[in-house]
Amino acid sequence: MNYIEIALLGLLIICGIAASLTRNLMVSLIIFMAYSVIMSIIWAFLRAPDLAVTEAAVGAGISSVLMFITMKKLRDINRGFTQEEGGSHEEEAP
Amino acid sequence: MKKKLLDFLREWDEGNFEFSMKMTENQLKTRPEDQDRLPPDRSWTRTEVARAAQSEERAFRRLVPVFMGVFLFAVAGFLLYVVTEMPAFGSSGTPANSGEVMRRYVESGLSETGAVNIVAGIILDYRAFDTLGESHVLFAATIAVMILMLLEREEEEPISELRILRNDLVLRNTAKISVPFLLVFGIYIILNGHLGPGGGFSGGAVIGGALILYSTAYAPESLRKVLNLRSYRLIVIAALGFYSFAKCYSFFCGANGLETVFTAGTPGRIFSAGLILPLNTAVGLVVSCTMYGFYSLFTRGRI
Numbered sequence: 112m113n114y115i116e117i118a119l120l121g122l123l124i125i126c127g128i129a130a131s132l133t134r135n136l137m138v139s140l141i142i143f144m145a146y147s148v149i150m151s152i153i154w155a156f157l158r159a160p161d162l163a164v165t166e167a168a169v170g171a172g173i174s175s176v177l178m179f180i181t182m183k184k185l186r187d188i189n190r191g192f193t194q195e196e197g198g199s200h201e202e203e204a205p
Numbered sequence: 206m207k208k209k210l211l212d213f214l215r216e217w218d219e220g221n222f223e224f225s226m227k228m229t230e231n232q233l234k235t236r237p238e239d240q241d242r243l244p245p246d247r248s249w250t251r252t253e254v255a256r257a258a259q260s261e262e263r264a265f266r267r268l269v270p271v272f273m274g275v276f277l278f279a280v281a282g283f284l285l286y287v288v289t290e291m292p293a294f295g296s297s298g299t300p301a302n303s304g305e306v307m308r309r310y311v312e313s314g315l316s317e318t319g320a321v322n323i324v325a326g327i328i329l330d331y332r333a334f335d336t337l338g339e340s341h342v343l344f345a346a347t348i349a350v351m352i353l354m355l356l357e358r359e360e361e362e363p364i365s366e367l368r369i370l371r372n373d374l375v376l377r378n379t380a381k382i383s384v385p386f387l388l389v390f391g392i393y394i395i396l397n398g399h400l401g402p403g404g405g406f407s408g409g410a411v412i413g414g415a416l417i418l419y420s421t422a423y424a425p426e427s428l429r430k431v432l433n434l435r436s437y438r439l440i441v442i443a444a445l446g447f448y449s450f451a452k453c454y455s456f457f458c459g460a461n462g463l464e465t466v467f468t469a470g471t472p473g474r475i476f477s478a479g480l481i482l483p484l485n486t487a488v489g490l491v492v493s494c495t496m497y498g499f500y501s502l503f504t505r506g507r508i
Contacts, residue, residue: 161404168407168414176417180504
């Protein structure tokens with residue numbers, strides 16, 4: 112039991128550092144999901160099942176989904192900017 | 206209009222947008238028309254004014270980081286000072302550690318609220334105002350997102366990648382198997398909130414996740430027949446209104462020593478613990494609909 116908790120805490124720290132150090136945002140998000148799952152297991156060990164359920168549902172589930180969608184939206188917005196740039200140049204050229 | 210806004214945002218983002226620059230541009234545009242009417246001195250003072258404004262703005266821009274640094278350090282120092290003023294960890298003098306509040310909750314929580322799960326008794330009975338505020342904060346956040354996202358309602362659906370995802374066989378079959386279990390598990394968590402671990406928020410989050418999974422795997426149009434903007438508004442306002450009125454009634458009766466309709470009942474039964482079960486249901490409805498609403502607004506720009 113104790114060894115499992117220590118291993119989980121070590122994994123938690125590794126995930127926290129890795130999520131902030133990775134370059135790729137997608138990879139960092141997936142590591143963040145893993146962080147939330149580990150945290151929910153730790154909550155269950157700490158005898159807080161309420162928090163474990165909430166952490167698993169909100170932290171690993173919904174917030175990551177929202178962040179994935181936000182990343183996609185940001186990519187769309189950047190693409191829109193480049194398209195707008197090209198369009199305006201074409202208008203100026205003639 | 207939208208293109209202009211995007212241009213403005215991009216210029217502002219790249220940092221080469223200056224309001225005084227725009228001002229001089231406008232003057233250059235209007236000057237040929239005004240040249241005959243206006244005396245030359247006046248146009249000269251105008252450019253002088255513009256130049257002064259430009260230098261003022263440059264000085265302002267240079268000062269902004271300084272002010273921000275001072276402000277940040279002041280706030281950080283204040284917060285650190287407050288931390289040093291707090292009682293030491295585990296000191297016996299604080300109400301949390303002297304056991305005054307804790308003893309009350311542990312000893313008379315079951316008889317006063319009727320909830321076997323003391324956490325639910327604290328959240329929805331002793332501190333029901335906190336949960337009411339949380340639900341309203343969620344509602345206000347959704348309203349803010351709706352104000353931002355529902356602006357472009359008349360545009361066609363811009364998503365294409367999600368359509369491709371919808372034909373994914375693995376995703377569809379996973380959703381087909383897991384969504385019913387997730388929904389039942391969420392309902393169980395909500396209804397079991399006063400008897401075991403769980404409650405409105407976590408159960409609502411699980412149901413919201415199930416709805417998101419269903420809407421990603423299958424066509425969201427089928428879900429929109431049941432859950433659209435109108436029914437969303439109806440559900441959330443009805444749930445929040447019920448919560449507020451029920452809690453007002455309970456506070457009024459409790460303060461005046463009257464008997465309430467909602468009695469504690471036999472602890473351990475499903476219909477016990479007074480208001481906690483209906484309040485959990487209301488919170489669960491608000492949270493699940495809000496989670497799905499966020500997802501729907503973020504992907505499609507509408508519920």
